Amino acid sequence: MSGDTRIGGVLYDIDGVLVTSWREIDGAVDAVRRVRESGLRRTFLTNTTSRTCAEIAERLRGAGFDVDAAEIVTAARLTGEYVGRRYPDASVWVLNHGDIRRDLAELTLDDEHPDVIVIGGAGAEFTHRALSRVVELMLDGVPVVAMHSGLTWATDDGIRIDAGAYLPGLAAAGSAEITVVGKPAAPGFRTCADLMGLDPAEVLMIGDDLHSDVLAAQQVGMTGVLVRTGKFRPAVLAAASSAPDHVIDSVADLPALLKGLPNRGK
Ligand SMILES: [Mg+2]
Structure with a gap:
């Protein structure tokens, strides 16, 4: 800033x-409520590709957060908007783990004769046959858009490899670049700023x-705040070549941090 x-x-x-x-996470509901009451705008951004925005809002409300589906931006929603803008009227084959068709309502889905391929989160659908077909279509010039390039996701049963583990191989075998939409790609962050009517x-x-x-x-010019909850690991922070603008123990400390920063809240 x-x-x-x-x-x-x-x-x-x-x-x-x-x-x-x-x-x-302890104190999160109260912190999010206090930030909203201070008058600041907000958006929630997730790389989730297995649940719709409505389902995520419902889950968050179940955990005590007062959140509306329209405030949630998923990698799937971003991808739907991106593909709709970039390839209007295209028919789209979506290779994804989970049914998120409701967040892709603006797209014409067609597994048989796609103009564009969308790759979502990896799962059992990522068979040798399906991935081979992606490469075959790429070699015929069909563009590929990936919802995100995450490498792994966690299940109760252990780690699973995610789409990002496949993308470099597909790009090499298909002799084409793959556009990535979700975090950490910049456009998703800019879209969220746009949704709030703010500059990044x-x-x-x-x-x-x-x-x-x-x-x-x-x-993209935002102020970055890292929390020491979730997947935070001290070793990752210590090894990084750049530093976050701020590090706090958890989101519960966000209202206090904001008090010390120039902001439009009250
Ligand atoms: Mg996270």
């Missing part, structure tokens, strides 16, 4: 900041992933 720029809104990562396994420099982003949330937000 420079000059007289003041923070006008907060962009929240969800998992590891507000909830873990959809249970509130007026937005504070708070997340538990140093690279994908915090440093990526700082790249």
